[in-house]
Amino acid sequence: MKILVAVKRVIDPYAKIRVNADQTGIETHNVKLSMNPFDEIALEEALRLKEQGLASEIIVISIGPIQAQETLRQGLALGADRAILIQTDQDLEPLVIAQLLNRISLREAPQLIILGKQAIDNDANQTGQMLAALLNWPQATFASKVTIDQQRVTVEREIDGGLQTLAFDLPGIITTDLRLNTPRFAKLPNIMKAKSKPLEIIASETLGIDLTPRLTTLSIKPPPIRPKGILVHSVDELIDKLRFEAKVI
Amino acid sequence: MKTLLLLAEHDQHGLKPATLNTLTAAKQLSNNITLLLVGPDSERAATQASAYQGVTNVMINNHACYDHGLAENIAALMADLAQPFTYLLAPATTFGKNILPRVSALLTIAMISDVCEIIDDNTFVQPIYAGNALKTVRNLQAKQVLSIRTSAFTAAGELTSTPAPIDVLTQHPQARACTFINQQLTVSTRPELTSARVIIAGGRALQSADNFDTLLAPLATKLNAAIGASRAAVDAGFAPNDQQVGQTGKIVAPELYIAIGISGAIQHLAGMKDSNVIVAINCDPDAAIFHCADYGLVGDLHQIVPELIEKL
Numbered sequence: 001m002k003i004l005v006a007v008k009r010v011i012d013p014y015a016k017i018r019v020n021a022d023q024t025g026i027e028t029h030n031v032k033l034s035m036n037p038f039d040e041i042a043l044e045e046a047l048r049l050k051e052q053g054l055a056s057e058i059i060v061i062s063i064g065p066i067q068a069q070e071t072l073r074q075g076l077a078l079g080a081d082r083a084i085l086i087q088t089d090q091d092l093e094p095l096v097i098a099q100l101l102n103r104i105s106l107r108e109a110p111q112l113i114i115l116g117k118q119a120i121d122n123d124a125n126q127t128g129q130m131l132a133a134l135l136n137w138p139q140a141t142f143a144s145k146v147t148i149d150q151q152r153v154t155v156e157r158e159i160d161g162g163l164q165t166l167a168f169d170l171p172g173i174i175t176t177d178l179r180l181n182t183p184r185f186a187k188l189p190n191i192m193k194a195k196s197k198p199l200e201i202i203a204s205e206t207l208g209i210d211l212t213p214r215l216t217t218l219s220i221k222p223p224p225i226r227p228k229g230i231l232v233h234s235v236d237e238l239i240d241k242l243r244f245e246a247k248v249i
Numbered sequence: 250m251k252t253l254l255l256l257a258e259h260d261q262h263g264l265k266p267a268t269l270n271t272l273t274a275a276k277q278l279s280n281n282i283t284l285l286l287v288g289p290d291s292e293r294a295a296t297q298a299s300a301y302q303g304v305t306n307v308m309i310n311n312h313a314c315y316d317h318g319l320a321e322n323i324a325a326l327m328a329d330l331a332q333p334f335t336y337l338l339a340p341a342t343t344f345g346k347n348i349l350p351r352v353s354a355l356l357t358i359a360m361i362s363d364v365c366e367i368i369d370d371n372t373f374v375q376p377i378y379a380g381n382a383l384k385t386v387r388n389l390q391a392k393q394v395l396s397i398r399t400s401a402f403t404a405a406g407e408l409t410s411t412p413a414p415i416d417v418l419t420q421h422p423q424a425r426a427c428t429f430i431n432q433q434l435t436v437s438t439r440p441e442l443t444s445a446r447v448i449i450a451g452g453r454a455l456q457s458a459d460n461f462d463t464l465l466a467p468l469a470t471k472l473n474a475a476i477g478a479s480r481a482a483v484d485a486g487f488a489p490n491d492q493q494v495g496q497t498g499k500i501v502a503p504e505l506y507i508a509i510g511i512s513g514a515i516q517h518l519a520g521m522k523d524s525n526v527i528v529a530i531n532c533d534p535d536a537a538i539f540h541c542a543d544y545g546l547v548g549d550l551h552q553i554v555p556e557l558i559e560k561l
Contacts, residue, residue: 017381026382093359094350122377123496124362125346129320130354138427139320141347144490154430159343160443160499161434162491164317166427178480178497179490214359218372218385226522229543235556238528238546246526246543248447248505249472249561 001170002057003046004110005080006101007039009064009071010121019222026121026220035071038116041176044183045146046114047079054148055112057081061104063097065089069199076194077186083197088204090211094122098130099209105135110171112153117142117175128175138168141175251370253279256327256339256348257286258318259294266444267340269301269406270399276303277367278336283308284413285330287315287323299412301405310418314426318344321426324351329422331356331392341396342443353394360394361386365401379496380519399443400502400523435491442475442492447505450477450494450521451487454510454532454550458487464554465509471561477501477521479511495520510550513538530554 011017012032020027035043049055060075062068063086072083086100105113118125132139140146140155144163147154154167158177186194204211232238242249255275258265268284275282283306284298295309308330314322327348331337337352339345341363353360366374368385373395377384442448449469451461461476469476478488480495494501496519506524511517513529513536521527522541529542530553539545546553 011378017378019382026378095354095357095359098354120379120496123379124350124360126350126353126360126362129324129347129350132321133324133351133354136425138425139347139351140427141320142343155427158490159318159432160491162432162489164432165430166319167430168425168427172427214388214390215361216387216389218387220377220382220384223376223380223383223522226527226541226543229527229539229541229545231539231545231547233546235546235553235560238544239557239560241544242505242526242528246505248526 001055001112002059002108002110003049003055004059004061004105004108004113005039005043005046005075006113006115006127007043007060007062007071007075008036008119009033009062009068010036010119013037013120019220023219023221024217035074036116036119038118038120038176038178040183041178041180042114042116043075043078043080044181045176048181049148050079059084059108059110061086061101063088063092063100063204072199073194074186076197076199077191078184079190081197083199085199085201086204086207087201088211092211093213093215094124094126095130095214096209096211097127098134100204100207101127101131102134103207103209105131112170112172112174114174114176117177128173132173138172139175140166140168140172142177143174144177144179146174146180250281251279251335252281252283252333253336253338254283254285254327254330254334256345257284257294257298258340258342258344259286259291261290261293263297264294266404266441267342267399269404270402271338271340271397272301272303272405273402274364274367274397275338276405278370281305283334285327287326288318289313289316295415299415300408302407302409303405304413307413307415308418309415310421312421314421314423317429317432318347319427319429320348320351321424322421323348324355325422325424326420327352328355329420335392337392337394339396340399342399345396349394349396356392356394358390358392358394360396361388362396363398364395365398379516380522381515398500400500404444435489439469440473440475442477442494442499443501445475445503447472447474448477448494448501448503449474449507449509450479450511451482451509452479452511453481453485455482455487461487464550467558468554471558479514479517481514508538508542509554511538512536513541
């Protein structure tokens with residue numbers, strides 16, 4: 001079984017997010033960039049399936065600037081077999097990302113595609129579902145447990161009220177939630193080896209997809225700051241404030 | 250006239266509160282709103298839905314292939330029905346997030362997730378970077394697909410004396426779909442986390458699942474509150490994941506949020522900072538949670554919480 005894993009290069013989850021001065025975007029100068037945490041989980045799951053003998057090849061794919069090669073090399077160091085970069089300097093919308101991934105899926109014919117449920121930059125939570133629609137594949141989103149028996153994939157997924165278990169026959173799409181697994185770290189020898197693994201670069205405009213944004217960003221602003229609160233010194237004072245000042249109890 | 254199709258979330262007992270929050274957003278965009286309810290158990294919710302002011306039509310489809318909210322066939326149906334509508338909406342719950350992007354792709358439309366403010370009929374605000382920034386987006390597509398952040402809109406409550414007509418649909422376009430195996434839903438007598446007026450939330454400082462039961466539960470009972478938890482508490486096994494409040498859990502905005510033993514990691518704050526009144530109880534005076542709290546109390550939660558229960 002061939003598995004395709006989509007990974008995005010995003011601002012590191014532990015970096016401070018600052019809106020730029022002209023309120024058109026987020027400051028990325030001198031900010032650490034990393035693989036989207038949900039995508040690390042997606043790759044880890046693929047690696048575990050390969051270690052169980054259930055997968056023969058893992059391809060990591062990213063769509064982004066030339067620097068996204070670093071994210072792909074990290075994926076190769078973690079154990080992916082080869083990498084594809086669809087190179088673009090544009091900030092593409094999830095629909096376009098899904099259309100590009102669809103093109104590559106048709107070429108590579110993976111049986112399973114695993115993606116993070118969302119990227120921690122735009123928080124859209126759209127790409128996996130959109131790709132599933134374009135391929136007319138079943139989708140098991142927000143996965144917290146995956147088991148595969150022959151062609152049958154069983155996925156436990158996190159829903160608002162608890163947990164739901166679904167199954168599908170390959171091919172299909174899984175998007176990962178946080179509790180699916182704990183990703184490993186790359187070992188130094190593997191980081192060296194990753195440099196010689198194949199990494200194909202495809203120009204985004206050569207895939208026959210209209211990359212033009214359909215949405216226009218008017219502004220990006222920091223959220224309003226909450227007025228500073230007060231410290232109370234006893235339970236009695238707290239109850240008094242909640243009862244007579246805030247009037248919420 | 251701008252017409253709107255809203256995918257309602259419901260169960261056998263009726264409409265989910267998230268649907269009513271989404272209806273409030275819908276009413277800001279259209280005065281011709283159709284609610285779509287699918288699944289074998291949708292009749293009761295449809296009757297409820299038809300009574301809400303602002304609902305022009307209700308459509309139901311009882312076919313078994315829509316049971317349990319599975320995305321593939323519901324998305325195919327919604328895409329099939331989309332033609333006359335300007336807006337397609339769903340709540341940004343796990344139900345809506347699972348289905349709506351699939352609808353959007355079937356229609357080749359760019360979707361806007363988690364709309365938290367409607368500025369005009371084609372301009373919307375959405376949180377990005379875990380709520381660390383707010384993005385204002387203009388959408389000039391002829392058809393617009395929007396998921397609604399339910400905590401940003403009040404629940405529609407006004408009823409009408411002339412209920413909307415209910416149409417029963419019979420078509421059921423088929424997609425390659427998952428099969429439902431089972432689900433374990435948390436059964437609770439407390440209010441639902443995302444619609445509760447009061448939330449008592451615990452963090453890692455609670456130290457055990459037992460303390461969630463013996464300290465937080467009685468306090469929640471006293472205030473008729475839902476119980477929430479930080480990701481740290483969930484990861485440590487003190488609370489189930491469906492109680493998680495934060496960027497990767499539930500986004501809440503109750504009247505009163507009491508954070509107990511929660512340090513205030515950015516991803517937790519993203520899930521609760523729009524609460525009306527925030528109380529923080531923590532032994533560390535430097536905890537980040539105090540920066541967003543209206544009332545802070547520094548001290549040992551093991552003493553404070555029992556005292557609070559006794560005096561309330």
